[in-house]
Amino acid sequence: MANSKMKYDLPHIPDELFFDQILPRLPVRSLNRFKSVCKSWLHVISSSNFVKSHLHHSISSRNYFFIRSLPFTKQNPIRSSPTECYVLNDNKHENKLVQLDVHREFQLNLEFCRRNCVIGCCNGLVCFYVDCGRFVKGKFILWNPATKVSCVIETPCVQHLAKCGFGYASNIDDYEIFASFESLYRKPGTTQIQAWVFKVRVGEWNPIIDLPTDVGYFPRGDSNATYSGDHLYWIVGGFKDSHIPSFDLSDFKFKDVKFPVTMNTRF
Known part of the structure; x- marks a missing residue:
């Protein structure tokens, strides 16, 4: 009892x-x-x-996630999704790369686009750019593979996307998308560039007023930026005039990083 x-x-x-x-x-x-x-x-x-x-x-964690953007070819029709995703669980018992179905596993729809590419990844978030065709606004897609949540962000204009990048601004605790656009209507031999920044938490595009004088270089070189420490970096220019502009996501300022003298610019 x-x-x-x-x-x-x-x-x-x-x-x-x-x-x-x-x-x-x-x-x-x-x-x-x-x-x-x-x-x-x-x-x-x-x-x-x-x-x-x-x-x-x-x-x-020793779990790795890989995204592969396939080139736009006849084997990749316009209405297919040329993006492959893989997961790798790296441990002592098993080391195997497994392909995942983007639509079924992550509920990510890329079928509406003409072509797409990965802009960048930061803290588990993936940023895509999708080209919907000439004279039509493109779209950025922010995607969290872990939560299967994504959001679509329409570009602020229909001009040609020249440079873009995705990163995190620690001082305001927000993720940002940088995008510069080259005018579709310009005189031969001239370059007209507009630059914008999208703040994810605020949910709106902000124009960049103080563009560098050599912003005409932007349409050349790799279009996607490399993100590091609140900054986006590009290698732009030609064989003799290559340089590395950086964009501070915290204060929206451009700076030039000196190109290493010993580095071969023929990349």
Whole structure:
């Protein structure tokens, strides 16, 4: 009788330990399920501080995600999606590269575009640019493969996309898309460039007023930027006049990085 009245107290886990140390180490699929437990859990898991903590722990993961953009050829019809995705789980028991179905696994629809390419990746987010045809506004797609959430961002104009880049501005805790456009209507031998920045959190395009005097170089060289430390970098120009402009995502300022003297510019 005495034994039947015994109380078994479950060990109590402090909220600080649970939300700060345990949950941030769980996979995204589990966290999405936990959002349905109650409103307080939804609020915590959706907060920017929790997202940063989860990202910090995810960096040490040995799961790798690869995206391959295929060239636009006759084998890739206009209404197909020339993008392949692979996942690699690198551990001592198994090291296998598995291809995933973009539409079925991630609910990402790229069929409406004429062609697409990967602009960049940052903190688990992938940025695509899709070309919808001449004289039609293109679209950027931000995609989170872990949560299967994507959003479509229409370009601010119908001009030809010259340069673009995707990165994170730490001072304002926001992701940004840089895009410069070359006018479709210009005199022969001239270049007319407009540049814009899209702030994801704000949800709008902002024009860049102070363009560098040598912005005419922008249509040459690689179109996609390399992101590093709140900056976007391009190698632009020709064989004798190559240089590396950088764009600060925090203050929208351009700077020129000196080209290494010993570097072969024939890339």
